[in-house]
Amino acid sequence: MNFGIDKLVELLKAVGEPTRFRLLMLLSAGDLTVTDLTEILGQSQPRISRHLKLLGEAGLIERYQEGAWAYFRLTQDGDAAALIQTLLASTKSDDAVLNRDGERLAAVKRNRAERAQSYFSRNASEWDELRRLHVDDDLVESALLKLVGGEGADSMLDLGTGTGRILQLLSDTYRRGVGIDASRDMLSVARANLDKAGVLKASVRQGDILNLPLDGNEFDLVVIHQVLHFLVHPELALNEAARMLKPGGRLVVIDLAPHSLDYLREEHAHERLGFSHSMMSEWLSRANFSVEKIVDVEPREPSAKALTVTMWLARHEAAVVDLNAKLPRLVGSN
Known part of the structure; x- marks a missing residue:
């Protein structure tokens, strides 16, 4: 860490107030x-908002919007983030105020988990039916871990994060993880699952995976798990993934192999009945990816309704994607 005296004094002034320090300690345990925060600290919303504004102006926390809700989290990178981690680690483990805050935080997370479980239970029958269609999750997850291998990632992006399972599964692979999903209900499930698993280095937020609310060129690894078959133009999501990746970054696509279960279109909103090796490879090539490996994971007991899952591992070859490739080609056009 290297600070000029003015900047260091500014940061210490921002931190050096009891409520603001307590806010930083709470946000170190996840997005809130x-x-x-008002419920945990027992202070008015305007007062909490004012303290958050000061912490944000000092560059110590980040704010992002999810529908009508605003979430806050600690800044993850830079010298200011390192300073905050050092200060937070210097507190006594038996501090009565911080321990009481921790107990109230645990209660908030329990309520969050109960709401998420209620949503998941209401939709359990649909989830179970879809999961029975394709290869067992444990086979897919084992193959994914093997495919990603020992090459770590400073930052990982999970597009269409759903329940947050991929962020949990690959938590030993990345230093910082972000999950994006369009459904606030699913994000509630993901947050509860990440809390339960103790994965504090990942956060999730609402967004359109075809128009991501993130700066480009900032991730080492992007995963798109069982998402593309819901899209009319899956290739656009690949282009957006390319925009997110640093040069040399990796993309993993996990989706269904070609199949003939047409009822999935009407009953489960599938736009595509799987993807062939050649089709996906062509799209990846157009988005400046080089395909490094393709893996088919077949069901233990093949049947007419047992679907194969395919994984593509590709590496981004350039920092800039051809924007013309983002325009879907119309049938019959030149």
């Missing part, structure tokens, strides 16, 4: 809303 103003409502969450």
Whole structure:
């Protein structure tokens, strides 16, 4: 860490107030809303918002929007983030105020988990039916871990994160993880699952995977798991993934192999009935990826309704994607 005296004094002033320090300690355990923080600290919303504004202006926390809700989290990178981690680690483990805050935080997370479980239970029958269609999850996850291998990632992006399972599964691979999903209900499930698993280095937020609310060129690894078959133009998601990756970064696509279960279109909103090796490889090539490996994971007991899952591992060859490739080609056009 290297600070000029003015900057260091500014940071210490921002931290050096009891409520603001307590806020930083709470946010070190995961993303929280103003409502969450108000409930935990027992202070008014305007007061909490004012403290959060000061911490944000000092560059110590980040704010992002999810529908009508605003979430806050600690800044993850840079000298200011390192300073905060050092200060937080210097607190006594038996501090009564911080321990009481921790107990209230645990209660907030329990309520969050109960709401998420309620949503998941209401939709359990649909989830179970879809999962029975393709290869067992344990086979897919084992193959994914093997495919990603020992090459670590400073930052990972999970597009269409759903329940947050991929962020949990690959948590030993990355230093910082971000999950994006369009459904606030699914994000509630993901947050509860990440809390339960103790994965504090990953956060999730709402967004359109075809128009991501993130700066480009900032991730080493992007995963798109069982998402592309819901899209009319899956190739656009690949282009957006390319925009997110640093040069040399890796993309893993996990999706269904070609199949003939047409009822999935009407009953489960599938736009595509799987993807062939050649089709996906062509799209990846157009988005400036080089395909390094393709893996087919077949069901233990093949049948007419047992679907194979395919994985593509590709590496981004350039920092800039041809924007013309983002435009879907119309049938019959030149």
